[in-house]
Amino acid sequence: MNRSVAAITCACAVVLTLLGAPRVATHSAATVLVPILMYHHVGNWGPARPDWAPWVVLPEDFRAQMDWLVQHGYRSISFRELIECSSRGVAPVGKPVIISFDDGWASQCAVARDELMPRGLCATLFVYTAAVGPVPNGSGYVSWPELRELEAAGNEVQSHTVSHARLTDVLPEQLQREMQESRRKIEAEMHHPVQALAYPFGLHDGAVMQAARVAGYQCAVRADADSSIGEPLLYRMPRMRMGYGDGLERFAECMEASEHRR
Numbered sequence: 001m002n003r004s005v006a007a008i009t010c011a012c013a014v015v016l017t018l019l020g021a022p023r024v025a026t027h028s029a030a031t032v033l034v035p036i037l038m039y040h041h042v043g044n045w046g047p048a049r050p051d052w053a054p055w056v057v058l059p060e061d062f063r064a065q066m067d068w069l070v071q072h073g074y075r076s077i078s079f080r081e082l083i084e085c086s087s088r089g090v091a092p093v094g095k096p097v098i099i100s101f102d103d104g105w106a107s108q109c110a111v112a113r114d115e116l117m118p119r120g121l122c123a124t125l126f127v128y129t130a131a132v133g134p135v136p137n138g139s140g141y142v143s144w145p146e147l148r149e150l151e152a153a154g155n156e157v158q159s160h161t162v163s164h165a166r167l168t169d170v171l172p173e174q175l176q177r178e179m180q181e182s183r184r185k186i187e188a189e190m191h192h193p194v195q196a197l198a199y200p201f202g203l204h205d206g207a208v209m210q211a212a213r214v215a216g217y218q219c220a221v222r223a224d225a226d227s228s229i230g231e232p233l234l235y236r237m238p239r240m241r242m243g244y245g246d247g248l249e250r251f252a253e254c255m256e257a258s259e260h261r262r
Helices: 003-008 059-071 079-088 107-119 144-152 172-190 206-214 248-261
Strands: 012-016 031-039 074-076 095-103 124-127 156-159 196-198 219-221
Touching (some): 031 248, 059 074, 059 248, 079 156, 079 219, 107 144, 124 144, 144 172, 156 172
Parallel strands (some): 031 095
Antiparallel strands (some): 012 031
């Protein structure tokens, strides 16, 4: 199996209908398979920062990927819709895909406004609240007014913790604080329940998944689609990461493989 197909083998989120299940490893007989795409930056500066190259997508590649989704009948959905469908035991309408962006960089506003929305697509923005400003301030990160504007246009905001900490390394008290305070802050600013969490750096273990459930999240996502990790449970949903040089051929092969699994 080549790396494209291998990457997508577990790049479908398994969403359980038993959202209130007491054990993070609980499965339901009814599952909804939805590919989740993960992005950080769209830009031309990947070669200048080799350490960032896996997290940067060329603008022309990103546009081609989004055009491919539209041309092949995909419909971007939110985690809210996915969870609502799961709670009712039904699949989202059509060919769903989730387009997610991590960290809350200010440049993601322009990507959503200029590239996604004209194509009828929407995004989920996972933000860590310590970086979000009360107003636009040139910090490189988004502000709460900008996030509210994006949500009014059909996008959604979910949690990436408070400080982007390495959750597997922190004490239990900080672990709960990272999850709970982030959720409370976003709910206060955005005026809706926060249901989904993205683990910073994708780091998680049993204690972290349990803490996410206790904090009130209904699902959580990783930063990879590594099939060796195990089954894609509710609190470790895999995502397909696109990086610098991952062109349309790889993207299309991965998406087509995910369609065969639905």
